Every structure is written in structure tokens, then in C-alpha cells.
Amino acid sequence: MMFMFLKHKKASKNVYKKSVILSFVFVFLVFFLFINGISLLSLKGTSIDAIQGLAPFLGRRIIILGAVAGLFAVVTSYIVIVNYFKDMLRCDVGCNKLFSILLSMLLPLGFLLMSSNKLDDIMSLAGGIIGGMIAVVVLMIYIKIKNMNKTIAPYNLNLPN
16 A cells, blocks of 8 residues: 555655665554663553553553553554455456455454354464465465466475476
């Protein structure tokens, strides 16, 4: 999306590199300040989930704010991975649009709905399966491109058949 935006603005390749580097630096600084801020504020009261250790200093509302931030983090990550997988199925593998949307959205949702007792175990299982599916699709794409190229590629993965 960033490349499309910058391409629409007719940006040069240097702008691409700078924007990626600056975004990584920005994310690093935000995490660095967050981690050190919590550690310095709560000292020995720092808990595993970090936000609960702030409750004595900032009140119980900080836990609600932390839960909302965590929910947004999980939901946005899910949206990005599902969108990536859907596009990969549609553009690279050649699945039709409806099938790729249904597979990328309903498969993880089905795993989550299977059991509500151990939600974290089911999320780990669903994430592992989706990650494995993405790896298989990427290998299929690699093999397809390797077979299409008649020239010698600058890289080679020595994969067994």
C-alpha cells in the first residue's frame, strides 16, 4: 500500500528506501520508549503483561486501555495476514476471488470457533497452520517461477523434489 501511495505521488526509489528505514526506526523508538517507560515507572512491580504493573500508578483504567490496544494489535495483524494470504492465493496461485477470500478468512475463524476453552492453544494451532499454508504457497510460487525462467537465476534454493 505504501508503494502504491508513493508511486501515485511519483516518488523516486530513494523515497521508498527512506520511508522503510524511517518506519522501522519509528517503530523501534516507540517500542523502546514503551518498554523502558513501563520498567522505569513500575520498577519491581513490573508484571509479565506490563500493563497490570501500571495499575497502582495510573489506575484501573490503564488495564482497559491496554486491553483495547492489544485487541487492535491482534485484529490489525489478523487483517494484514488474511489480506496477504488472500492476495497470494488470488494473484500467485490463480484461485478465484471468492475461494481465496473464503479460505483465508474462514479457515482461521473455524479453528477459533472449534473450542473456546483453550483459545490460546487454538490460536497457536491456527497460526501455525496458516503459516505452513503460506510457506507451501510461497514454495509453489518459487517452483513455478523457476520453471518459467530459461535464464540462470542469481539465486537458487536446493530443494528436494
